[in-house]
Amino acid sequence: MQDDPYAILGVQKTASAEEIKKAYRKLARTSHPDINPDDPAAEARFVKISAAYDLLKDPETRRRFDAGEIDASGQEKRDRNFYRDHAGNREGFSYRTTRDFEDFGDPADIFAEMFRQRSRGSSNGAGSSRFAMPGQDMRYTMDVTFLEAARGATRKITLPEGGTLDVRIPQGLADGQTLRLKGKGGPGSGGAPSGDAYITVTVRPHHVFRREDNDIVMTLPITIDEAILGGKVKTPTLDGAVNLTIPAGATTGQTLRLKGKGIEPKGKPRGDQRVELKIVAPPQVDDELKSFMENWRGSHGYDPRKGMM
Incomplete structure (x- = not known):
């Protein structure tokens, strides 16, 4: 890819790492092929955006690109460095190293040096050596x-x-x-x-779950009567829905735990699922409910904020 990664992401060369990340995420959301199934050019745009972010998010590759050591695809600038052969590598092939052209008086000396390396390999009994590059x-x-x-x-x-x-x-x-x-x-x-x-x-x-370490955390809406009386409420998990027992007298912010329903990375114990309760009032308060609550408040009123002031 020969395009300027800064231009692809729409940021300045002085952009911070966080600005680059924000630009990438915004573009990725709008250009992802899954979101644009009818746009044949979406996949190509997404590939270019991803490649540009991949190069700039790494401080070292970004530094090397800005210094002109690598191009926009991450490849070495071949007009500055070259790879030469070293015989006797224990894996049976040579490893790469770099030297500046200025080390040689003439461009032809580059190839002469390569042949000298091969000649040394033969004279040392290592057999014929060939130029190899991972x-x-x-x-x-x-x-x-x-x-x-x-x-x-x-x-x-x-x-x-x-x-x-x-x-x-x-x-x-x-x-x-x-x-x-x-x-x-x-x-x-x-x-x-x-x-x-x-x-x-x-x-x-995810629209329901979020991850904290290896635990899954979610907010579960419950009705007023479920909070007061308790009951069984169908609750989503990674393994499918389960019936969660809501204790009588539950309050907003109370957390219930589903043991072993969290994330299970390879070689580590599975986390839990933490369910945070949230009491939600009915969409409409009719006269019957209003009258009941007025009567109840008159004889059973309480102050949950007592002691805060």
Whole structure:
């Protein structure tokens, strides 16, 4: 991608990390292919937005881009550095290193140096050495739903250069976590392995649940009579609805706990679900209810704010 990532996100070069994040989230919401199924260009826009944010959110890659060391796709500027071969690597292939062109008096010396390295490998009994370079690591961003992150799922992402990649989302994935897909980056040369793909995940908010550590937290509306008399109330969980027992005399802000109904990351105990109660008045107060409450207040009135002043 050769476009300016700052321009793609609509921010200045002096933008803070928080401003860049806000710009990305705003654009991602409006450009996501799932939200624009009838727009064939939405996917391409989303890919460019994600790639731009991926480059600028990392302070080191942003610094290197601003310094002209890498281009907008994260690739090394080849007019400044080159990779050369080193024989005798224990994995059986060379690792990459960089030297400035200024180290050589003539551009042809670059290739002469490569052949000298190969010649040294042969003279040391290491056999013929070939120029090998591991593939480029690739970095991507991906949005997932709250339930996909909580339960685990498999998602297909579209790569900037075309093609797709299946990504397994592990159960209990947290917002901002980075997944590593070994060998799914750029191809290597000269027999060297491919690079890795790193995918940083953003978890979209849920309209009912929110996550605190490995607990699920939600607010449950209840009626006045449920609060006074108690009862069984159907309550959503990650595993489906359950009947939650509301104790008689419940109040707004009271928290009930559903043991073992939270997030369960791999290798860790499952969290709980905390249910915060909220008493909601009826949408309309009829004369019967009004009369009943007036009579009740006259004989049973109380002051819940006593002692606050």
